[in-house]
Amino acid sequence: MARTTTRRPVVKIDLSSTSGTTRRRPDELAAEEPLEIRVRKKPLAVTMRTPGHDIDLAVGFLLSEGIITAAGDVVTAQLCAGTDTPNTYNVVDVVLGDSVPPPVTDPSRNFYTTSSCGVCGKASIDAVRTRSIFDVSADQLSVPARVLAALPDRLRAAQRTFDRTGGLHAAGLFTAAGELVVLREDVGRHNAVDKVIGWAVREGKLPLAGHLLLVSGRASFELTQKAWMAGIPLLAAVSAPSTLAASLAEEAGMTLVGFLRGETMNVYTSAERVTL
Numbered sequence: 001m002a003r004t005t006t007r008r009p010v011v012k013i014d015l016s017s018t019s020g021t022t023r024r025r026p027d028e029l030a031a032e033e034p035l036e037i038r039v040r041k042k043p044l045a046v047t048m049r050t051p052g053h054d055i056d057l058a059v060g061f062l063l064s065e066g067i068i069t070a071a072g073d074v075v076t077a078q079l080c081a082g083t084d085t086p087n088t089y090n091v092v093d094v095v096l097g098d099s100v101p102p103p104v105t106d107p108s109r110n111f112y113t114t115s116s117c118g119v120c121g122k123a124s125i126d127a128v129r130t131r132s133i134f135d136v137s138a139d140q141l142s143v144p145a146r147v148l149a150a151l152p153d154r155l156r157a158a159q160r161t162f163d164r165t166g167g168l169h170a171a172g173l174f175t176a177a178g179e180l181v182v183l184r185e186d187v188g189r190h191n192a193v194d195k196v197i198g199w200a201v202r203e204g205k206l207p208l209a210g211h212l213l214l215v216s217g218r219a220s221f222e223l224t225q226k227a228w229m230a231g232i233p234l235l236a237a238v239s240a241p242s243t244l245a246a247s248l249a250e251e252a253g254m255t256l257v258g259f260l261r262g263e264t265m266n267v268y269t270s271a272e273r274v275t276l
Contacts, residue, residue, distance in 0.1 A: 137253020
């Protein structure tokens with residue numbers, strides 16, 4: 001099984017002294033490897049990810065892309081050998097139920113994802129957008145602002161691999177009371193979210209009503225869409241949202257929080273869910 005980190009020698013330069021110093025030392029890096037997602041042995045997507053929780057990642061990807069809607073749509077999902085030597089187990093093969101329509105693989109939806117930008121290669125906005133079966137606008141979630149303000153520190157404290165590498169994003173699912181339910185790390189923020197969603201699918205917890213999702217970094221259109229597909233009524237980010245993220249959140253009736261830092265935050269949509 002591939003490791004989440006790897007060590008390599010680096011030259012450490014320190015300019016704190018007058019003349020500066022250099023020394024050789026080992027450094028730990030977050031692993032990044034391709035994962036191919038297959039449906040009934042046919043390639044569907046390739047994503048650059050940090051190895052670990054790969055089944056959750058594949059199932060979460062299928063859910064957030066609208067290919068499945070519940071755990072019962074997946075008959076089996078397993079890591080396959082692939083063609084690498086030595087074997088890195090960088091392939092997940094998913095078998096869907098007979099009643100689940102096969103995924104569309106036309107050129108407008110060629111699923112190639114990178115660790116930086118998420119899904120690339122979709123030819124139009126219509127191809128990018130998927131609509132959720134869950135009505136998050138009716139969710140009665142209410143979260144005190146002080147609970148929200150405490151969550152980034154809780155997310156950071158739970159990031160074990162980040163402590164070793166300093167190079168991973170995180171997504172955390174929380175209750176309205178601020179309890180961390182599950183956290184996933186990855187070099188791609190969208191992968192971390194898919195891993196959280198895939199965990200929820202496999203645990204039979206969809207929709208994630210009454211919960212909120214916190215992501216490190218910014219809130220993009222893609223992350224907002226993934227949260228909506230999982231029935232999450234509140235998405236929070238420590239950095240800024242994009243214009244499309246705010247527009248989609250408004251359309252869905254989702255609460256979107258950005259710049260969640262210290263004791264301040266911006267609530268861009270459905271602010272009634274954040275209370276004083």
